[in-house]
């Protein structure tokens with residue numbers, strides 16, 4: 436599905452990504468873990484084309500380096516930004532409509548699906564996105580991206596600052612996404628849900644991948660966890 | 667009484683015209699992050715194109731065609747000019763719009779000469795709509811109000827009720843997210859620029875014949891429109907509307923009321939004879955002050971409310 440080789444990215448003169456290799460298979464849930472500031476967000480921003488990438492990123496076999504963000508989205512990559520970045524002045528329903536790439540609703544997800552899965556969002560369908568709770572905003576950002584029917588969804592720290600019950604909800608939603616045949620690239624700092632739902636995990640440190648393996652392998656590797664994950 | 671009613675009516679007409687200009691300017695500001703100094707030049711182009719087209723085929727086709735031509739010109743300017751300059755930052759962008767304003771000015775002078783053109787109100791609308799206290803209110807002014815209001819209803823409906831409008835709103839406030847959701851933000855920007863300049867063009871079509879059509883019309887109205895969007899709060903349509911109406915009405919009133927500052931104090935029982943200090947100031951009439959009132963308002967707003975009436979960011 437997604438195959439990244441020797442990915443570099445810069446903010447001005449600072450060399451943030453220094454050769455990242457990463458792969459996400461069909462229907463797989465893969466987590467990209469690491470401490471704050473190591474370059475996880477930059478990695479997925481480079482994939483979606485929000486930060487200019489250098490190197491090779493192949494999606495469904497096609498090279499996407501050099502394409503614009505909206506073109507990459509149309510190829511089937513969905514991106515859920517960090518910080519619950521909804522459109523605060525627009526209603527929940529309008530936020531969801533903006534996730535659609537055309538006027539026709541088809542594919543895996545419909546607005547009714549979303550409202551069935553999250554009755555709270557249905558209740559607040561005509562409320563402005565800026566005034567709903569943090570947990571609802573997090574669900575809304577994910578649902579908004581799903582409305583575009585991506586084949587791969589990249590989600591940046593969805594559990595950050597959420598209450599344990601909501602974290603559980605996010606984890607169920609990610610599992611549901613994967614059962615519908617969508618690949619997931621999950622960025623997290625905490626290991627809680629990542630180790631539970633992922634098939635494979637990557638650990639990032641200072642712009643490079645420092646570990647690649649299964650959740651079991653990471654659990655067993657005290658040294659990597661001490662050096663790159665635990666604070 | 668007569669003066670008050672007519673000044674109010676004329677003030678509303680002028681205010682609506684100002685809003686038609688500032689609506690486009692403020693939307694374009696939201697996307698570029700800088701003021702488009704050439705905005706009023708598109709107003710001027712609208713008037714000249716309307717003059718030219720109505721010579722050939724009459725006013726009604728001109729009413730539709732001239733704003734369209736101006737909008738297409740605006741779209742091309744964005745696509746092949748601004749979009750390239752945008753990459754280099756705000757200052758080059760600002761300079762580009764300055765240059766463009768001069769370019770359009772010279773284009774107009776070359777094409778139609780230094781003096782104005784006789785762009786007239788169409789015969790069919792050239793009659794007094796009603797007479798109040800012995801003064802005529804021209805039907806064309808009422809027509810301007812109708813066109814403006816129709817325009818705003820349409821603009822508002824498009825922005826808030828259609829998918830395209832939602833995409834525009836999202837692209838203006840959160841361009842990065844809109845792009846990652848699959849929306850072609852640069853193309854949206856081009857349409858916003860085309861739409862904003864078409865609105866300025868329309869203002870020129872209906873304002874050029876009500877007021878004047880000459881090469882200085884852009885500079886004259888341009889500065890007032892800047893004041894309107896800054897007072898209203900950059901990027902805010904509601905703010906621009908309030909500011910446009912206030913400035914339109916205040917300006918019209920101060921031109922119409924031919925009273926001196928001194929006579930106002932006289933009403934308060936102060937006697938200001940010719941030997942009192944600052945005598946020159948007391949004899950200034952409001953008409954003399956009229957041209958500065960918008961700028962006075964601008965300075966006051968910048969001191970007391972730097973983000974403007976409804977603005978979200980500092981100017």
Ligand SMILES: Nc1ncnc2c1ncn2[C@@H]1O[C@H](COP(=O)(O)OP(=O)(O)O)[C@@H](O)[C@H]1O
Nearest residue numbers: 446447451469470471472473474475476477478
């Ligand atoms: N917009 C930006 N401009 C300049 N530097 C940035 C910007 N965004 C992030 N950085 C820097 O890039 C590095 C990686 O950031 P990021 O990818 O957000 O890390 P993570 O998501 O892993 O916490 C950090 O050192 C951060 O300070």
Ligand SMILES: [Mg+2]
Nearest residue numbers: 475476517591
């Ligand atoms: Mg991050």
